[in-house]
Amino acid sequence: MQRRIYADNAATSFPKPPEVLAAMIDYAERLGASAGRGAYREAVQTGELVSTCRARIAKLIHAEEPRRIVFTLNCTESLNLAIRGLLARGDHVVSTRFEHNSILRPLHVLAGAGVETTYVAVEPQTGRVLASEIRRAIRPSTRLIAIQHGSNVTGVLQPLEEIATIARECKIALLVDAAQTLGHVPIDVQKMGIDLLAFPGHKGLLGPLGTGGLYVRSGLESQIQPLVAGGTGSISDLPTQPDFMPDKYESGSHNAIGIAGLSAGVAWLLEHGIEALRAHELVLMRRFLEGIKRIDGLTLFGPTTAEGRVSVFSIRVEGFEPAELAGVLDSEFGILTRSGIYCAPWAHETLGTQAGGGATRLSFGAFNTEADIDATIEALAAVSAPSSVHTSR
Numbered sequence: 001m002q003r004r005i006y007a008d009n010a011a012t013s014f015p016k017p018p019e020v021l022a023a024m025i026d027y028a029e030r031l032g033a034s035a036g037r038g039a040y041r042e043a044v045q046t047g048e049l050v051s052t053c054r055a056r057i058a059k060l061i062h063a064e065e066p067r068r069i070v071f072t073l074n075c076t077e078s079l080n081l082a083i084r085g086l087l088a089r090g091d092h093v094v095s096t097r098f099e100h101n102s103i104l105r106p107l108h109v110l111a112g113a114g115v116e117t118t119y120v121a122v123e124p125q126t127g128r129v130l131a132s133e134i135r136r137a138i139r140p141s142t143r144l145i146a147i148q149h150g151s152n153v154t155g156v157l158q159p160l161e162e163i164a165t166i167a168r169e170c171k172i173a174l175l176v177d178a179a180q181t182l183g184h185v186p187i188d189v190q191k192m193g194i195d196l197l198a199f200p201g202h203k204g205l206l207g208p209l210g211t212g213g214l215y216v217r218s219g220l221e222s223q224i225q226p227l228v229a230g231g232t233g234s235i236s237d238l239p240t241q242p243d244f245m246p247d248k249y250e251s252g253s254h255n256a257i258g259i260a261g262l263s264a265g266v267a268w269l270l271e272h273g274i275e276a277l278r279a280h281e282l283v284l285m286r287r288f289l290e291g292i293k294r295i296d297g298l299t300l301f302g303p304t305t306a307e308g309r310v311s312v313f314s315i316r317v318e319g320f321e322p323a324e325l326a327g328v329l330d331s332e333f334g335i336l337t338r339s340g341i342y343c344a345p346w347a348h349e350t351l352g353t354q355a356g357g358g359a360t361r362l363s364f365g366a367f368n369t370e371a372d373i374d375a376t377i378e379a380l381a382a383v384s385a386p387s388s389v390h391t392s393r
């Protein structure tokens, strides 16, 4: 059977460490209860499992304490909670023209409710934003800066620390979309001055789909309304929503089986160390960037060096539509990629790729090897050779 090379880690990571599935099976076979919803041993242990996961994530991102972490279903829900929970009529937001729709769309919903946004332009080749542009966009009514840490289109890392300094000086909350960076690059929310960190559990944290979270800096919860209210298993004698973390934002039964897997994924990261994983990905990125340089007719959109980026690469190959290239890589070479606009319409508009149907994206992760990179480069070289264009079409 043809070997399959998974190069779509920006969508969700695959494979997961074996410990992730083992933890989910263990939960399903041994516990099966809802956290905080009973006094029997299995329910208590499920509650402990959820607390352990919270503590592990807090350790990974250097949060003040575990209760600063709120569990959600994905990064989109986390971003919605931060954006829609914080902002009200008359508030102004600074964001960029390179964001994912999970920031752009909540901001567009709020535009109809009197919240104004300035979308700062970015460097057209990479998507990198200048911190000085963020500063220029700030008004007296600016309440939030909402920006991604790493791009899901070009892989560019934004100058977060400079942006955080501006946010702190101007007393504006900083919301960071870490969908493409948590688990890939070290993040210390306290040192980096991040007030709100939205992240998926199913990408770099190696958990299953249906997991995510939001870090909320101490005290900020008094300014953020929950999007969902309901049973939390705490202060059940009151009909009013708890005002304390994390219960204020965690109504309804948890995705306990997902959190069991996520906890094992985060434990795996803590054991292996983010620095070591970043070093591995830097090796893969350098190899890929070096290899594709030699391929005629291939265009890379984004930074051409490994430093200052994550391993998310958007490319086009002359003679191929983005979806057609993804199809050929899949059917002829067993390489799994994503094509199109991947939920970032303005990023593609900035790069000039929107009209042509976007690009083809290859994204590598913790379990990709140098052999995967070499096979991918070989496949790209083969499809871009002039004779193959005709045979593959």
Ligand SMILES: Cc1ncc(COP(=O)(O)O)c(C=O)c1O
Binding pocket: 010, 011, 073, 074, 075, 076, 077, 100, 102, 148, 150, 151, 152, 177, 179, 180, 199, 200, 201, 212
């Ligand atoms: C930059 C960015 N933000 C947000 C998201 C949304 O993440 P989720 O699928 O967990 O909702 C993604 C997913 O691809 C992303 O790449």
